[in-house]
Each structure stands twice: as structure tokens, then as C-alpha cells.
């Protein structure tokens with residue numbers, strides 16, 4: 001079979017240079033999803049590239065991604081290596097772990113507590129943090145971006161470590177910001193991507209900036225991964241630990257006599273992964289939602305009408321309202337479709353030679369499913385560039401289009417295990433912001449409306465660049481509800 005397959009053509013792609021392949025034409029991460037989408041129009045939804053001899057397959061339709069990454073997930077669940085991130089201390093966080101026994105072990109630890117039926121246990125944490133978010137937005141609307149980051153981080157930190165974030169200066173929250181800076185620093189390509197041999201270069205060698213960077217940064221990364229688990233261990237001894245993912249595991253491991261340096265290391269990595277997977281993605285999604293409300297005032301008004309009709313104005317919305325708010329549901333979904341937070345997904349890798357539609361896919365090929373193409377596919381989404389929540393309402397009220405789950409949350413055995421949690425985190429923030437605030441365009445000194453420019457910065461995930469926005473409570477009553485909810489929350493904090 002192998003010999004026959006090797007005679008098959010590779011999937012088509014743009015003309016390449018000898019030896020270096022498509023290296024010179026590889027686009028920057030900010031524009032890569034759009035550029036690949038453009039190429040796919042010419043070369044098709046299964047397109048092959050080659051970078052320095054490494055095969056890369058770009059899938060640009062839901063059908064192709066499902067056929068390979070879902071239906072043949074036994075072959076397509078490995079990951080390519082991420083040399084810089086691995087050397088900085090992230091080698092054993094689930095998202096980078098190669099497919100195999102260790103992957104299965106870590107995946108199970110993370111998957112089970114976040115199954116669909118179980119994530120409702122986190123609702124009270126999400127509702128509390130949503131009210132903290134509203135309170136912060138009320139008092140300091142200009143700090144919006146940081147408060148939304150704090151919101152998503154605080155939920156995850158409480159779920160993972162039982163840690164409650166009470167200020168912007170919180171040590172754990174700051175550690176998260178440090179990690180983000182590191183990720184940002186290393187998003188540029190390095191010689192390590194070409195070959196591990198460059199690791200041996202002296203730090204002064206031109207282009208070898210990463211040697212010194214790794215030496216200095218790895219201890220910081222490892223400290224930030226291990227410190228919160230060590231804290232929970234101390235709290236367990238002192239009897240002050242709150243119920244959390246980590247405390248539960250530590251208790252189980254201790255009871256079963258399995259608490260070893262290895263099991264502690266695995267637990268630190270998994271808890272860190274929950275944070276890494278959940279905080280930034282939800283933050284970016286909520287910021288994208290705010291940007292969409294800013295640029296689509298009619299949609300915002302329609303959403304607020306639904307909330308006013310269903311929830312009234314004597315309280316803020318909570319999860320019990322969810323089933324009665326179909327339009328809000330569509331807004332959350334449309335935000336994710338309109339600008340997927342991981343526009344190229346996370347790459348998979350083929351562990352076997354394969355054949356698809358009469359074409360050859362060699363073992364070791366990196367596969368990217370371009371979420372941008374999938375969510376812009378006119379066969380599935382009419383007028384795909386426009387933000388139109390109604391598309392997801394059933395016919396005849398809406399267009400009856402189907403949420404592109406794979407494009408947003410990934411595929412097969414690697415599908416995002418936090419998707420149900422993420423869905424709740426995003427929804428409760430969306431509904432509360434809409435209930436309490438008007439997201440409005442700002443005005444200049446002469447009272448003229450400033451038209452906002454919404455642009456995105458993209459590495460693996462995509463975040464709107466800072467944009468001008470006037471966030472005002474919808475009424476004095478809305479401001480009062482926010483303060484009341486916050487006071488109740490703080491009273492709970494004081495007694496718990």
C-alpha cells in the first residue's frame with residue numbers, strides 16, 4: 001500500500017522554491033488565516049505546502065477537516081513539536097503532548113471534570129465573577145480589557161486552585177500576565193524551529209537570542225506552574241484549602257498513596273493547562289463580543305429587548321434564564337463564528353501515511369484546519385463576513401445555520417475539553433454586559449462620533465487591538481443592581 005500511495009500526487013499548492021519550499025511565501029500569523037483562505041480558492045480545500053522539507057496540509061472546509069481529523073482521528077491526533085515552548089517548560093502541557101499513553105492520562109484528568117453534565121457545578125463561580133466584572137466596568141470602563149482578562153482568569157483560578165482573585169494586583173493574576181508576555185515574546189520564529197541543533201549555539205551567536213531567553217525564562221515559567229499547587233498543598237496541611245480541581249486530586253493521590261514527585265508534576269501541568277486553555281481564549285472571545293456590539297448597535301438593541309422582556313429590570317440575568325434567551329445564545333455563537341479565537345485551530349500531525357481523495361498525505365505531515373475558511377464558507381453561511389446572530393435561529397425566523405463547532409473548538413481526540421465550560425463563561429458575561437451596559441461609540445471634543453476600527457492581533461489565538469468604546473450603565477437602576485450584586489458577593493466572600 002505504501003508504495004502505491006507514494007505514487008499518488010500530493011495535494012495541490014502554490015509553486016514552491018527548491019529546497020526551502022514555501023518558506024519565503026509563508027504569511028505572518030496576523031494574516032495567515034486570510035492568506036491561506038485566498039490560496040484555498042485557487043488550490044482547493046485540501047492544499048499542501050512544504051516548509052524546509054516539512055509537509056504542511058491546510059484543510060479549508062469542514063468536510064475535509066471532519067473526514068481526516070474526526071473520522072480518522074486515530075491517525076491525526078498527534079501534534080507537531082513546538083521547540084521554543086517545549087524548552088521553556090511547557091513540554092508536558094496537554095496541548096503540546098504527542099499522542100500516546102501520556103497524552104491519554106493527562107487528557108482524562110482534564111476531560112472528566114469538564115464534561116457537559118458536570119460544568120454546571122461551576123455556575124455559581126461564573127455568576128459571581130460576572131458580577132465582579134460588571135462592578136469593575138462600572139467604576140473604571142477604560143480598564144475593560146484588563147477586567148475581562150481578570151474575569152476569565154479568576155473563574156479558572158478558582159476552579160483549578162480554589163484561589164479567589166480579589167484585586168488586579170493578585171499574585172496569581174500577575175503570574176498569568178507574565179506567562180502571556182513570555183508567549184508573546186516567543187511567537188516570533190526562531191532557528192530552533194528549523195532544527196534542534198541550534199540549541200547548542202552560544203548565546204552571543206547572531207540569531208541565537210533564544211539561548212539566553214530560555215536559560216532565564218524557563219525557571220520563571222516552571223515556578224508559575226508549580227507555585228499554585230504547592231500553595232494548595234500547604235493549605236491542605238493547614239486545613240484551609242478550598243475545594244478545587246487540585247485539592248481534589250491531591251487528596252485522592254494522598255489517600256491512594258500515589259503522591260509522588262511525578263504525580264505532583266503531572267497535576268501541576270494539567271492545572272496549568274486548564275488555565276492556559278481557558279483564560280486567554282474566553283477573554284478574547286468576550287472582547288470580540290464587545291467589539292461586535294459596538295459596531296452593530298441594532299443587534300445590541302434587539303438583544304437588550306429580549307433580556308428586558310424575559311428577565312425584566314429588577315434583577316440581573318443568571319443561568320436559569322438561558323433557555324428563554326435564544327437571541328443571546330445566537331450572539332455568543334455568532335461572536336465565535338464571526339472571528340474564531342483560534343483562527344487556524346491548533347495543528348495536528350499524521351502518525352501514518354494516508355490517502356485522501358486520491359492524494360498522498362505522508363506520515364509526519366502537520367495538518368491545520370483553517371477555521372477562517374470554515375467559518376467563511378458560503379455553502380454553510382450566507383453573507384459570512386457580516387455579523388448576523390439570526391443566522392443560527394431556526395427557520396423561518398432565522399436561517400437555520402449550524403454552529404461550526406469544529407472550526408471553533410477543534411477536532412477528534414484533540415477537541416477542546418473545556419468547550420462546555422467556555423460556553424458558560426462566555427454566555428454569562430455576554431448576557432450580563434448586555435443587561436447592564438450600553439456599548440456605544442465614543443465622541444470627539446466636538447461631539448462627532450468616532451467610528452471604531454476593529455483590528456485583530458493573531459498568534460495562536462486572536463485578540464482585538466485596543467479600540468475606543470463608551471461603556472455606560474443602561475440606567476441608574478442597572479448601576480444599582482450591579483452594586484447590590486457586588487455587595488452581596490463580597491459579603492459571601494467575607495463569610496466563606
Ligand code: HEM
Nearest residue numbers: 094095277278281282342346408409410411414416418422
Ligand atoms: C472560547 C473558549 C475556547 C476556545 C475557542 C477553545 C478552542 C480550542 C481549540 C481550537 C483547541 C485545539 C483543538 C484541536 O487540536 O483540534 C483547544 C484545545 C484545548 N483547550 Fe480549549 N478553547 C476554549 C476554552 C477552553 C477552556 C475554558 C479550557 C479549560 C479546561 C480549555 C482547555 C483546552 C485544552 C486542555 C486543550 C488541549 C486539548 C488537547 O490537546 O488534547 N479550552 N481549545
